[in-house]
Amino acid sequence: MENYTHDIPTKILFGKGQIAHLPEILAGYGRRVLLCYGGGSIKKTGLYDEIMTLLKDFTVIECGGIEPNPRISSVERGAKLCREHNVDVILAAGGGSVIDCAKAIAVGTFYEGDLWEMVLTAREGRKALPLVDILTLSATGSEYDGGGVITNPETNEKLGGSYTYPAVSICDPTYTFTVSPYQTAAGSADIMSHVMEGYFAETTDSILSDGIAEALLKTVIKCLPVALKEPDNYAARASLMSASSIACSGIPEYGKKWSGWPCHALEHELSAWYDITHGAGLAILTPRWMRYVLAKDPEQVRPQLARFARNVWGLAGDDEMVLAEQGIAALEKFFADAGLPMTLTELGITDEHFAEMAVHADRGGRLSHSWIPLMPEDSEAILRMCL
């Protein structure tokens, strides 16, 4: 059992109609608000109008058009707006990409120097504008953590780092009723990946963390098919939204050694080069990573995958290797049934840049020091398995 620090200052207002509190929350910081949003879905759903009506007594400066894999140019644009307009508080309305970008803007506003350098050296504790968000997609957990992932298309880099925690996250499941089946499934794969990345790790005596991780995975397994079938099923959407926040909070891996989050490291390479949906990339990579490390180090991996098969998928049997393989197959089938792509080929990705990606994913020794160490040749092999 490893030491840990739990320090999440974010207040979550969860449930229908919580947006009514928005004016009083923002007024606590000031009257000049930077509104961050994405490609305009909040205009289609009516959320934009709802916000504007609630903020009629505020000065709202808009920063729309934030990309699904948010770019450093959007961070620069937002930070410039905050400085020019003396913004008091940032309001991010959207999914993880918008919230991630808003976090980097919050810090970037005060950062002296090149903002890509800020991303390269991202760390907690830098001065930041207060951030409030309205979550519209259950996926990244950005509403309840301090991290963000920013992309630089010029260098083909997509880098995660620590910026700032939201002061308040408004989590109303009804805002996810209009999320497409594909994005719902990809978001769920992201939630599951956040849990699985911590679940498979060296330390195995964190009983509570394992139990919470399994509860999160079983929640997604139960609720995603319901949400796909009945997009406005409140309980299913609400359970996915709660799971999103807790999955990426650190709680499911408290007491465990950091595994290195290998699938995230590899997926960030894919998104950096090909701008694919993060959750879809994770759904393709995760079962392949499982098969690869099971073959590479069966002694370490087999018991953990067997536990996964038993406790998450309810499978039974005495042969741990058979169970492990059945667990992987169950995960793969679950993603396929949810309509997610199962190969990189389907996404138009070839092996052209795999060698470069494999080297870059090990930045800082992240993969070569992960739970089951992956050298660049291992990572390249995993990427090839995804074709």
Place this chain on the structure above:
Amino acid sequence: MENYTHDIPTKILFGKGQIAHLPEILAGYGRRVLLCYGGGSIKKTGLYDEIMTLLKDFTVIECGGIEPNPRISSVERGAKLCREHNVDVILAAGGGSVIDCAKAIAVGTFYEGDLWEMVLTAREGRKALPLVDILTLSATGSEYDGGGVITNPETNEKLGGSYTYPAVSICDPTYTFTVSPYQTAAGSADIMSHVMEGYFAETTDSILSDGIAEALLKTVIKCLPVALKEPDNYAARASLMSASSIACSGIPEYGKKWSGWPCHALEHELSAWYDITHGAGLAILTPRWMRYVLAKDPEQVRPQLARFARNVWGLAGDDEMVLAEQGIAALEKFFADAGLPMTLTELGITDEHFAEMAVHADRGGRLSHSWIPLMPEDSEAILRMCL
């Protein structure tokens, strides 16, 4: 699924040796520290000396002798010391009783008027001194919530209320190695009760909350026997300590209707009159409450107790009533095997005050509006089942 607010600003430093951070944490608030502790176990274990060595550059004002069911007189004494010595920050070293009392002292320092009146009208948001704690008993969850329970022996009242959240909780499982088997078991019963009070409730579509609740219960069921057999088993003590914090945080009941926490309402009456150990009282009451409400409203209660039997105790069967009864029996056996008393008679309690307790426990309509409503005659019957 009900709306909820998650707002716990407490930072937890978890694990061996985290006390090393104490001076820098306290220095953030000032140099004048009120040290709250209980009957002196921290002197026996060496924790007192460790604190005093670390705080050699601070002015430490002592407030020892806080009772296991902390009394209003201790709150008054502590608040007086804070005012007289211009205290900057309170340090509570102990279990839930010491931390609860320190919370009331933190608010009481600024409260103008009678402090029992403050207890009677306890609510969040009152001005308070900052509070740091060092947890020495896994039980109440006071290290990660804003509540406290204060007793008035003159009026035979023991009342829970909201005071203030700890700013920082230092949770080092090694400080619980010396906790007696009896207190270890009673603390575990308290943890389980916090989970079960929320688990059995009207709302049944909070899948994630139910899963987290079951993970918490299974953690205690697995780790308490280990901690009793090997008091210095770090992983077991650490799992119980993590479970303590999360059990009472609200997380296991997010999205559920408040059940009324009936066993706590009744136990507070027992402790108020007889000063018994809170967890022991809960271990006696809970199975009786289960049997009583199962008979009173089988349609509501049977499916939930059957789920408890299946998911928590791993029992199987098709007859829900049989399963429900087996689940209650499993809980009762677990408490008995841990060495907890199984009747109030063993604690020297008679039915002398039951009628009065039953009426008082319904203060504010708490029990008559609980999940399965309990009129005073119901509560009295449950208390009689405990003899």
